[in-house]
Amino acid sequence: MKRYGLWKYILILLVLSFGVIYSLPNLYSPDPAVQVSYNSSSQSADVNLQNRIQSVLDSDSLLSKIELNDDYVLIRLESYEEQLKAKDLLSSGLGSDVIIALNLAQTTPDWLSDIGGEPMKLGLDLRGGVHFLMQVDTEAAIKNRQNGTLQDIRRRLREEKIRYTNAYIDEDLSIVLSFNDETNTTTADSFIDDNYPQFAGSPQPNSNNSIKLVLAEEEVDQIESDAIDQNLTTLRNRVNELGVSEPIVQRQGKKRIVVQLPGIQDTAEAKKILGKTATLEFHLEAQLDTPRSRKTSYPFKGNRGAPAFLQDALILSGDQVATAQASFDENGFPQVNITLDGEGGSRMHRATRGNIGKRLGVLFVEQKTRTVYQRGADGNQVPTQETYEVKEIISLATIRAALGTSFRITGLDSPSESSELALLLRAGALAAPMRFVEERTVGPSLGADNIQAGIFSMELGMALVLLFILFYYRVFGVAASLALSFNIVLLVAIMSILSATLTLPGIAGIVLTVGMAVDANVLIFSRIREELKRGRKPLDAIDAGYNKAFLTIWDANVTTLIVAVILLSYGSGPIKGFAITLSIGIITSMFTAIMGTRAFVNLIYGSKKDLTRLSI
Amino acid sequence: MSFNIDFLAWRKLALIVSSIFLVVSISSLLIKGLNWGLDFTGGTLVELSYPNGAEIDSIRDTLRSEGFEGAQVANFGSNKEVLIKLPGTISDSLGSEIISLLKKQNLNEDIDLRRIEYVGPQIGSELRDDGGTAMLIALAFMMLYIAFRFQSRFAGAAVIALIHDVIIVVGIFSLLQIDSDLTGLAALLAVIGYSLNDTIVVSDRIRENIRAMDTEDVNEIINTSLNQTLGRTLVTSLTTLLVLFSLYLLGGELIKNFALALIFGVIVGTYSSIYIASNALIMMGLSKDHLKEEEPENSDNNLP
Numbered sequence: 001m002k003r004y005g006l007w008k009y010i011l012i013l014l015v016l017s018f019g020v021i022y023s024l025p026n027l028y029s030p031d032p033a034v035q036v037s038y039n040s041s042s043q044s045a046d047v048n049l050q051n052r053i054q055s056v057l058d059s060d061s062l063l064s065k066i067e068l069n070d071d072y073v074l075i076r077l078e079s080y081e082e083q084l085k086a087k088d089l090l091s092s093g094l095g096s097d098v099i100i101a102l103n104l105a106q107t108t109p110d111w112l113s114d115i116g117g118e119p120m121k122l123g124l125d126l127r128g129g130v131h132f133l134m135q136v137d138t139e140a141a142i143k144n145r146q147n148g149t150l151q152d153i154r155r156r157l158r159e160e161k162i163r164y165t166n167a168y169i170d171e172d173l174s175i176v177l178s179f180n181d182e183t184n185t186t187t188a189d190s191f192i193d194d195n196y197p198q199f200a201g202s203p204q205p206n207s208n209n210s211i212k213l214v215l216a217e218e219e220v221d222q223i224e225s226d227a228i229d230q231n232l233t234t235l236r237n238r239v240n241e242l243g244v245s246e247p248i249v250q251r252q253g254k255k256r257i258v259v260q261l262p263g264i265q266d267t268a269e270a271k272k273i274l275g276k277t278a279t280l281e282f283h284l285e286a287q288l289d290t291p292r293s294r295k296t297s298y299p300f301k302g303n304r305g306a307p308a309f310l311q312d313a314l315i316l317s318g319d320q321v322a323t324a325q326a327s328f329d330e331n332g333f334p335q336v337n338i339t340l341d342g343e344g345g346s347r348m349h350r351a352t353r354g355n356i357g358k359r360l361g362v363l364f365v366e367q368k369t370r371t372v373y374q375r376g377a378d379g380n381q382v383p384t385q386e387t388y389e390v391k392e393i394i395s396l397a398t399i400r401a402a403l404g405t406s407f408r409i410t411g412l413d414s415p416s417e418s419s420e421l422a423l424l425l426r427a428g429a430l431a432a433p434m435r436f437v438e439e440r441t442v443g444p445s446l447g448a449d450n451i452q453a454g455i456f457s458m459e460l461g462m463a464l465v466l467l468f469i470l471f472y473y474r475v476f477g478v479a480a481s482l483a484l485s486f487n488i489v490l491l492v493a494i495m496s497i498l499s500a501t502l503t504l505p506g507i508a509g510i511v512l513t514v515g516m517a518v519d520a521n522v523l524i525f526s527r528i529r530e531e532l533k534r535g536r537k538p539l540d541a542i543d544a545g546y547n548k549a550f551l552t553i554w555d556a557n558v559t560t561l562i563v564a565v566i567l568l569s570y571g572s573g574p575i576k577g578f579a580i581t582l583s584i585g586i587i588t589s590m591f592t593a594i595m596g597t598r599a600f601v602n603l604i605y606g607s608k609k610d611l612t613r614l615s616i
Numbered sequence: 617m618s619f620n621i622d623f624l625a626w627r628k629l630a631l632i633v634s635s636i637f638l639v640v641s642i643s644s645l646l647i648k649g650l651n652w653g654l655d656f657t658g659g660t661l662v663e664l665s666y667p668n669g670a671e672i673d674s675i676r677d678t679l680r681s682e683g684f685e686g687a688q689v690a691n692f693g694s695n696k697e698v699l700i701k702l703p704g705t706i707s708d709s710l711g712s713e714i715i716s717l718l719k720k721q722n723l724n725e726d727i728d729l730r731r732i733e734y735v736g737p738q739i740g741s742e743l744r745d746d747g748g749t750a751m752l753i754a755l756a757f758m759m760l761y762i763a764f765r766f767q768s769r770f771a772g773a774a775v776i777a778l779i780h781d782v783i784i785v786v787g788i789f790s791l792l793q794i795d796s797d798l799t800g801l802a803a804l805l806a807v808i809g810y811s812l813n814d815t816i817v818v819s820d821r822i823r824e825n826i827r828a829m830d831t832e833d834v835n836e837i838i839n840t841s842l843n844q845t846l847g848r849t850l851v852t853s854l855t856t857l858l859v860l861f862s863l864y865l866l867g868g869e870l871i872k873n874f875a876l877a878l879i880f881g882v883i884v885g886t887y888s889s890i891y892i893a894s895n896a897l898i899m900m901g902l903s904k905d906h907l908k909e910e911e912p913e914n915s916d917n918n919l920p
């Protein structure tokens with residue numbers, strides 16, 4: 001029998017200790033905790049905040065440990081009941097300048113986390129929470145941009161004294177300009193060529209004196225990716241405002257964003273905040289001499305007044321809001337206190353100082369979705385979702401003095417409306433409206449059940465397989481059982497290090513790996529039995545068994561791995577979770593089933609040169 | 617375990633049995649079709665738990681009277697859990713509407729929200745396309761690998777066995793009207809992986825025996841190989857079935873269908889690697905010459 005090199009034992013020991021150490025963090029169950037941070041992202045948590053929390057919690061004798069982290073203060077509690085109690089206490093005891101979120105705090109000992117040890121992440125199906133997939137309506141962003149450009153072109157054509165007869169945005173989102181003679185057409189064309197490089201690829205003016213301005217492809221890509229980037233930022237801000245620990249906000253594909261909020265159950269509320277595109281616009285009221293083409297009539301929100309004309313010229317929009325807080329005015333009506341950024345402040349000052357005595361209108365702009373029926377290719381009515389914009393006046397007040405960076409907005413229906421508006425203004429506007437195209441919510445009770453079901457089925461499956469192979473292969477069965485347990489430890493360690501997410505299908509993948517990983521050992525052991533039957537000496541039979549089975553094991557595992565990797569790259573959701581554990585399991589099982597058992601068998605039998613019988 | 621079964625004597629019978637299975641599967645697919653899950657049809661699904669047991673009829677009536685005409689209401693797992701499905705809907709807020717409606721109806725009972733799922737129509741069709749692509753790509757890659765490692769006839773035989781397995785498992789999905797969703801697709805792909813695993817072990821032994829055995833009779837070589845690998849095939853199928861039964865019994869409602877599909881898949885896969893793959897090899901006219909000219913593998917020098 002071949003000797004088994006010392007380096008192999010050392011390698012196995014190293015891998016084994018690696019596996020044990022890095023799977024260890026999963027044994028420490030997390031503490032229920034509450035985290036508190038300031039709602040302004042520029043302010044990091046400080047001792048002051050910690051003291052305020054301490055005094056709130058001291059009033060009720062809750063047992064807790066308070067830790068100060070970089071971004072937030074973490075309060076660890078003894079039980080889930082106390083966690084909820086602490087959250088309620090803090091919500092009412094602390095001011096409105098903080099965000100309070102439930103959290104599960106790791107209890108990994110310092111020495112483990114210092115070497116990068118961390119527990120596996122649990123998927124939403126195991127811990128409860130909500131998964132949203134949102135589609136960004138980038139067309140709206142392009143339309144918006146074209147609208148701005150159209151206003152600009154109109155103004156500059158007037159300044160240049162180039163008379164146009166018509167200027168509008170076509171259905172294909174291009175801008176169409178018409179003129180009544182050829183001179184104007186050519187002048188306008190060269191003027192636009194010089195000043196608007198984004199229309200570089202547009203066709204030449206056509207014979208009936210109209211110009212079609214088509215955005216260059218790079219420009220469209222740029223607008224789309226800017227819109228998605230801004231939406232990502234805005235969504236992250238909004239998610240922070242919702243008070244969720246460990247949220248995920250990620251781009252997926254070209255036009256989609258994934259949002260995962262662990263622990264959230266009130267999905268209706270979360271959706272309302274995430275999908276909302278409300279913002280404000282400030283316009284001066286139109287005067288009697290304002291031409292029709294430069295003013296628009298808007299209804300009052302909640303029909304609190306007659307519709308009024310506002311000038312189309314925009315003073316500023318919600319983008320320039322630096323902070324916004326909901327509060328109440330002297331009469332107890334809800335209001336939002338707004339502070340503008342520097343540029344916004346000076347624009348507001350410029351616009352209002354010359355218009356004292358006139359009225360300033362505040363428009364509440366909201367993107368909404370509706371279902372429309374379109375005739376599909378097969379002639380049937382196909383329902384599709386479409387976004388549209390609603391603009392309503394929330395206040396129209398006389399300017400008494402030039403406004404600066406701070407002022408307040410009244411005219412809101414309820415305190416919840418004012419706090420929602422304040423939140424949306426703080427978090428920033430979405431550059432393009434979004435639709436929910438997929439939602440998966442798992443309640444906490446189902447999550448807990450899933451974990452339990454996963455653990456139970458794993459325990460039973462493991463126990464049955466171990467019993468069977470111990471009974472069937474005896475001493476070699478011990479080797480296979482050790483290898484199998486080692487395989488699970490290694491699989492968990494690798495999952496933890498990769499920060500892979502464990503889901504219920506993932507657990508199914510692990511259980512399946514247990515059943516299939518035995519295959520390698522079964523192949524080897526039945527080969528050894530065959531060789532023994534052919535009359536080989538025990539030690540030679542072991543050698544031959546391992547050698548002959550190796551290629552078969554290799555081929556069989558590689559093909560399964562091909563399936564797993566394809567599942568991983570093409571699958572989504574449950575498929576991915578399954579594929580991750582299956583792929584890692586295949587790789588680790590090759591190591592443990594071949595090298596691991598060989599080392600064990602050699603330790604037991606390797607030194608017995610005159611061996612006559614094997615316990616297999 | 618050692619066997620000496622004349623497998624190939626049963627060849628004809630196996631062909632007949634497989635043909636019957638295939639015909640039944642395909643007819644069921646044509647007549648009953650698949651019970652497409654939410655992932656592929658799009659729509660809304662709500663699972664609720666009523667601590668004192670759910671009254672399906674009254675829930676159905678409430679939903680009908682409030683305009684949710686197409687709502688499918690059924691118990692899920694136990695008589696406390698209710699699953700409400702609205703296939704094909706395109707509004708993402710129906711789930712919350714249903715919950716608030718039912719909560720209003722049962723004021724004195726604590727209804728627990730287990731899950732809400734909403735899949736938009738576009739996502740549904742994308743998931744369907746991606747799933748199909750994944751399966752075709754997986755098949756193609758495995759064929760390539762086998763053709764590269766063995767010989768094109770083995771690849772052909774393996775794929776015939778796989779198609780046989782996939783049709784029968786999908787047929788079982790249709791017969792039992794199991795939800796065909798993403799989890800079902802994962803199960804189907806796992807079946808492909810498993811069945812292939814088995815086929816490769818048998819093919820490997822056939823290849824080895826073609827080189828090692830003195831006879832020119834391919835049928836005899838295949839029969840010997842099947843007998844030699846039968847012990848292993850049965851033991852591995854058994855351990856896999858053991859874990860699958862534990863998943864089926866304890867893994868919870870969401871995993872149940874997955875485990876069931878795999879249980880059928882493992883049984884069919886084991887059968888097909890013995891009968892279908894070897895039959896296909898014989899029919900494609902595998903002969904000793906096809907592998908002889910290649911370099912023999914020095915497997916004795918290959919250390920694990």
